[in-house]
Each structure stands twice: as C-alpha cells, then as structure tokens.
Amino acid sequence: MKTNVVWRLVLKDWQLQSLLIIISIAAGVIALAALLLRGTTSLVLGSVFFFISMMFCACLLPITSIVNERKKQTLPFLMSLPVSASRYGAAKLLSTFGMFLVPWLTLLVAALYMILVRHVLPNGVIPVMLIVANLPFLGFCFIAGTALVGESEWWGNAAVATVNTSYWLVWYLLVSQVPSISRNWGSPVAVWAPAVVKILVVQFGLILLIPGLTLYLQSRKRNFV
Amino acid sequence: MTDYAIELSGVCKAYRFFDLQNVALRLQRGTIMGLIGPNGAGKSTTIRILMGLVYPDRGEVRVLGHRIPEEQVAAKWDIGFASDDMRLYDSMTLGWHINFMKSIFASWDDAYAQLLLKRFGLNAEQKIKGLSHGQRVKATLLLVFARRPKLLVLDEPTTGLDPVARHDILRELTGVMAEEGRSILFSSQNTQDVEQISDQITFIDRGRIIDSMDKEVYLDRWRRLRLEAPAGVELPALPGVIEIQQTGRLAIAIANAFEPQLPNAYENSGARVHAVENMTLEEIFVANVERSREQEVKA
Numbered sequence: 001m002k003t004n005v006v007w008r009l010v011l012k013d014w015q016l017q018s019l020l021i022i023i024s025i026a027a028g029v030i031a032l033a034a035l036l037l038r039g040t041t042s043l044v045l046g047s048v049f050f051f052i053s054m055m056f057c058a059c060l061l062p063i064t065s066i067v068n069e070r071k072k073q074t075l076p077f078l079m080s081l082p083v084s085a086s087r088y089g090a091a092k093l094l095s096t097f098g099m100f101l102v103p104w105l106t107l108l109v110a111a112l113y114m115i116l117v118r119h120v121l122p123n124g125v126i127p128v129m130l131i132v133a134n135l136p137f138l139g140f141c142f143i144a145g146t147a148l149v150g151e152s153e154w155w156g157n158a159a160v161a162t163v164n165t166s167y168w169l170v171w172y173l174l175v176s177q178v179p180s181i182s183r184n185w186g187s188p189v190a191v192w193a194p195a196v197v198k199i200l201v202v203q204f205g206l207i208l209l210i211p212g213l214t215l216y217l218q219s220r221k222r223n224f225v
Numbered sequence: 226m227t228d229y230a231i232e233l234s235g236v237c238k239a240y241r242f243f244d245l246q247n248v249a250l251r252l253q254r255g256t257i258m259g260l261i262g263p264n265g266a267g268k269s270t271t272i273r274i275l276m277g278l279v280y281p282d283r284g285e286v287r288v289l290g291h292r293i294p295e296e297q298v299a300a301k302w303d304i305g306f307a308s309d310d311m312r313l314y315d316s317m318t319l320g321w322h323i324n325f326m327k328s329i330f331a332s333w334d335d336a337y338a339q340l341l342l343k344r345f346g347l348n349a350e351q352k353i354k355g356l357s358h359g360q361r362v363k364a365t366l367l368l369v370f371a372r373r374p375k376l377l378v379l380d381e382p383t384t385g386l387d388p389v390a391r392h393d394i395l396r397e398l399t400g401v402m403a404e405e406g407r408s409i410l411f412s413s414q415n416t417q418d419v420e421q422i423s424d425q426i427t428f429i430d431r432g433r434i435i436d437s438m439d440k441e442v443y444l445d446r447w448r449r450l451r452l453e454a455p456a457g458v459e460l461p462a463l464p465g466v467i468e469i470q471q472t473g474r475l476a477i478a479i480a481n482a483f484e485p486q487l488p489n490a491y492e493n494s495g496a497r498v499h500a501v502e503n504m505t506l507e508e509i510f511v512a513n514v515e516r517s518r519e520q521e522v523k524a
Binding site (some may be wrong): 002003005008012016072073074076077079080081082083084085087222223224225 | 273276277278279280294297298299301302304305306307308310311312313314315316317325328329330331365369
C-alpha cells in the first residue's frame with residue numbers, strides 16, 4: 001500500500017515548526033495572564049500582547065514554512081517525492097492552517113475563559129474580540145496564499161507588510177464606522193448587532209475563499225521549481 | 226511495458242531568453258545516459274520537464290511508461306531524483322531525513338542505507354548544517370539510493386566535489402546498475418565522470434540535442450589525424466571529416482565518422498599521416514558544440 005505523502009508532508013512541517021507554535025501559545029497565555037492582575041495598564045498590555053502573539057504566528061508561520069522552503073532550496077527535495085505541485089500546495093495549506101489554528105484556537109478559548117469565567121472584561125467585548133481575533137486569521141490566509149502562489153521572498157514580505165499595516169486601518173474603520181461596536185463593548189451581555197454579524201460573515205467568507213483561490217492558482221501552475 | 230525508461234519527443238519550452246527546441250531523447254531500460262552540455266544548455270530544464278516540475282509547451286514525455294506531467298505522482302514512486310540545487314533541512318539530522326524517507330517509501334532498504342552511511346563516512350546523528358558540501362551531496366544521494374528506485378535522475382550530482390568524493394559516488398552509481406533493469410540519467414559538465422560510467426551520451430547545447438548515441442560508438446567514430454600536406458596544397462575534408470585545421474604544411478583533421486580507410490585516402494591525396502589519435506569525450510564534446518554553433522550561424 002502506498003503512503004499518503006500529503007499527510008507525511010503535513011507531519012514533517014509540524015515537526016519542523018513545533019517550537020514556533022509553542023512560543024506563540026506561551027506568549028499568548030502570558031499576555032492573558034496579565035489580565036488577571038486587573039488595572040488599566042495590565043489590561044492594555046495584556047490585550048495588546050495577546051493580539052501581537054496571534055500576529056506573530058500569522059506572519060512567521062507562512063514565512064518559515066512556505067517562503068523558506070524555496071529560499072533554503074529544500075523544495076526540490078520535497079518535489080522529488082511522489083507529489084505534484086497542487087498536492088504540495090494542499091499539504092502546505094493543511095499544515096500551516098493546522099499549525100495556525102492550534103495557537104489561534106487555544107488563545108481564543110483562553111480569552112473567552114477570561115471573559116466568561118474569570119470576568120476580567122465585560123461580556124459585551126466578545127463580538128469585537130472575535131472580529132479582532134479574526135484579523136490575524138485573515139492576515140495569515142492572505143500571507144500564506146501569497147507566499148505559496150507568489151513563489152518568492154519578496155511576495156511573502158510584501159504580504160506581511162501589507163497585513164501588518166492594514167490591521168490598524170481596519171481597527172480604525174471598525175471603531176469609527178461601526179458605532180455598534182464601540183457602543184456595546186462595555187455591555188454586561190454580548191450584543192450581536194447586524195453590523196457585527198455582517199463583518200463576521202464577511203471575515204469567515206474570506207477565510208474560506210482565500211485558501212480555495214490559492215489551491216486553484218497553485219493547480220494551474222506550469223513552472224513549479 | 227515499454228523498453229524505455231525515458232522517452233521525450235518533440236518537447237519544446239519557451240522562456241523569455243531561452244528556448245528548448247524539439248528535444249527528443251530515449252533512455253533504454255538498464256542503461257546509463259550521460260547528458261552533457263555547457264552552462265545554460267538546457268540540461269536542467271530537460272530534467273525538470275521529465276520530473277513534471279516544468280510543463281512543456283509542446284511534445285510528449287513518458288517516464289517509466291507514465292505520461293508526464295499528468296501521471297508524475299505515479300512515476301515519482303520509482304524515480305530517485307537529486308540535483309545540485311537540492312538542499313536538506315539544515316536544523317535536522319541525517320537520521321531524521323532517513324526516517325522521513327522510510328516513512329514514505331516501502332522500498333526503503335535500511336541495510337543498504339547503513340552500508341552507505343559507512344561507505345560515505347556519514348554520521349546519522351549529525352545535523353545537516355554541520356556537514357561539508359561533499360557530505361551534504363553524499364547525504365542527499367544516500368536518501369535517493371536507499372529508496373532503490375527503478376530510475377535515477379541526477380542533475381549535476383558531482384558538481385563541486387573533490388576527486389575522492391566523486392569517485393565514491395560514481396562507484397555507488399555503478400553499483401546501483403548491478404541490479405537488473407535500473408536506469409540512470411546523469412547530467413554533468415564533467416565529461417570525465419560521464420565517460421567513466423555512461424553507456425549512452427547525449428550532447429545538448431543552446432536548447433537543442435546536438436547528438437546522442439552509444440559511448441563506445443562515439444569514441445570509436447571520432448578520431449584526430451595529424452597530417453602533413455605537400456607544399457602549397459590545401460587538404461580537403463574527406464567524407465567523415467568535419468574539420469580541417471591547417472597551418473602551413475601541418476594539418477589536423479577531425480573525423481566524426483572515422484573509417485579505417487580514411488588515413489589511406491589522405492595518403493592517396495599526397496599527405497603524410499603522422500598519427501591517428503583517439504579523442505577524449507571532452508574533445509568530442511567541444512568539437513560537437515563548436516560544429517553545431519557554426520551550423521547555427523550559417524543557417
């Protein structure tokens with residue numbers, strides 16, 4: 001029986017990137033633990049570092065896992081295995097998404113625990129926290145897709161720069177253009193305003209669309225190495 | 226089952242500054258073919274096309290009976306591929322790489338891998354970043370050889386290696402061929418290496434195959450004749466002679482279709498034959514490329 005090479009490539013990436021995943025989770029958990037100290041400074045620092053740990057993972061994982069494969073010339077070694085360009089792309093997306101989802105979900109669950117069980121923040125912050133937590137996820141999809149399809153360090157770096165600068169623009173637009181967000185984040189209960197739901201639907205739509213588009217473009221490549 | 230491990234016909238691939246033109250190549254099962262060409266000749270592009278890494282614009286490619294690129298996954302189970310631009314994971318040990326390959330290929334031969342570790346002087350516990358260039362090449366080839374593939378495709382595997390390391394690798398390549406039915410396509414700029422192990426030779430230059438035949442036939446058909454012409458006589462290029470270099474009375478005739486009667490023919494035309502010399506593969510290669518380029522300019 002022939003081995004599932006895609007699955008082996010996924011496992012290989014998990015082995016190679018395990019340290020990065022552990023560091024991301026540890027940094028996020030430390031940031032959340034700062035919230036337990038209460039007080040405005042620890043609240044601001046904890047929230048900012050929580051977000052940074054997600055961004056760290058979103059930016060570094062595609063670079064170390066996808067861009068470096070080409071830069072360090074390990075790609076020809078992988079392509080000598082029984083895989084095509086599209087299967088390699090599928091393996092890369094599966095592994096990087098899986099690796100990103102572990103810290104992302106861990107940190108999201110930890111943040112919800114802090115809000116719902118430890119009550120460090122009011123429940124009204126949950127909708128905006130979900131929107132904000134989706135931003136690194138979206139950024140990750142964009143960087144991973146661009147790095148895979150763009151095939152160069154330049155495209156990977158350009159995607160990282162674009163994502164990192166756009167976070168603050170998106171954050172500004174959310175606060176200034178969606179009044180229901182700032183109006184409700186101090187509420188004792190989570191308020192799912194239509195604008196918030198729309199934003200979440202668009203975010204999840206893009207999170208599904210970008211990997212699909214990446215796989216499609218990858219399968220149409222005629223020059224791979 | 227087809228008799229050929231590799232079959233390329235009418236393969237074309239256009240890039241902005243380079244064209245692979247109408248490449249036709251056949252590697253019979255159980256033989257070693259040396260693909261020789263200068264830098265930028267199209268060796269790597271040809272090899273990438275037959276590995277399915279680059280899609281041709283036109284033409285047909287079959288490897289081990291599989292259509293490429295469509296059936297590349299099925300074909301690659303039986304192809305061992307290594308190229309000079311291939312690197313292993315620096316932060317991992319050779320042992321990790323061995324286990325990785327073992328987890329994929331049921332054909333992995335552990336005993337042979339251990340033997341190669343000893344023969345190549347490698348340590349499985351060592352990280353790749355601690356290996357020298359020669360050791361890295363040997364480590365890569367170990368991973369390829371121990372899979373026991375039916376076809377080995379090696380793109381300049383001996384580039385940058387010292388003579389001892391080259392000897393080790395060429396010896397293993399010859400050993401691989403001891404198993405019946407295995408085939409090797411071996412690209413190189415080093416004609417000595419190719420001459421040492423190949424059964425068939427293919428010359429490629431500027432994206433075109435300029436010649437392809439059995440090594441022995443090549444070496445047999447190409448000769449250099451050192452001649453002395455009578456005063457004031459310009460020697461003719463007799464049938465089978467592709468080039469005459471004459472300075473005063475001394476002349477050198479290069480024959481690519483040498484026949485035993487050729488020296489007599491020159492004697493009959495008034496010349497004295499001082500010597501009939503065999504040519505090395507490198508000399509044949511250079512003469513072939515120069516001739517091909519001259520013809521290209523004339524056309």
